[in-house]
Amino acid sequence: MLATVLIVVTLGHADAPHLAVTPADDAAACAAKAGAVTAVLDKAGFAVAAARCVQTEQRFSAYRHGPDAPAPVHPFRVTLPAQGGATVEALARLSDCDAAPDADPAVFCALSAQTLID
Numbered sequence: 001m002l003a004t005v006l007i008v009v010t011l012g013h014a015d016a017p018h019l020a021v022t023p024a025d026d027a028a029a030c031a032a033k034a035g036a037v038t039a040v041l042d043k044a045g046f047a048v049a050a051a052r053c054v055q056t057e058q059r060f061s062a063y064r065h066g067p068d069a070p071a072p073v074h075p076f077r078v079t080l081p082a083q084g085g086a087t088v089e090a091l092a093r094l095s096d097c098d099a100a101p102d103a104d105p106a107v108f109c110a111l112s113a114q115t116l117i118d
Contacts, residue, residue, distance in 0.1 A: 002055045004030050007086050008037055009078055009108045011047040016094055018072050019110035021060040027053055049101065049108060050078070054086045059117040072111040081105040090116050 004024045009017050022037075024030035030053035038051050064070065075094035079087040082104045091097055097109035 006030050006033050007052050009050040011049050017108050017110040019076050019112040020063050022063050050080050052086055060114045070113040072113045074112050074115050076110050078108040078110055079105045
């Protein structure tokens with residue numbers, strides 16, 4: 001079953017770009033969430049490389065933030081075509097990914113605290 005999610009890739013981290021995936025009720029709620037999250041991240045000094053709402057069958061563990069949140073250690077390849085959509089692939093190692101952030105589709109090699117759920 002398809003679900004709407006917000007995919008956010010942020011830059012400026014010492015280890016690698018970070019990926020966060022958050023569910024939304026629908027496209028309008030996702031767009032509102034994207035605006036709010038982007039504003040908070042910008043204010044905190046993190047460059048937002050992508051904030052995109054997509055429909056997907058993939059499920060991710062819940063995103064947690066704050067001082068007790070898990071570290072982003074799970075590697076992913078995030079592919080973002082200019083025309084919209086996204087592909088998020090779990091990797092064994094971050095080195096299995098070749099970044100191409102300025103290409104079409106853009107490819108980000110990112111770490112996340114979240115995991116894919118079967």
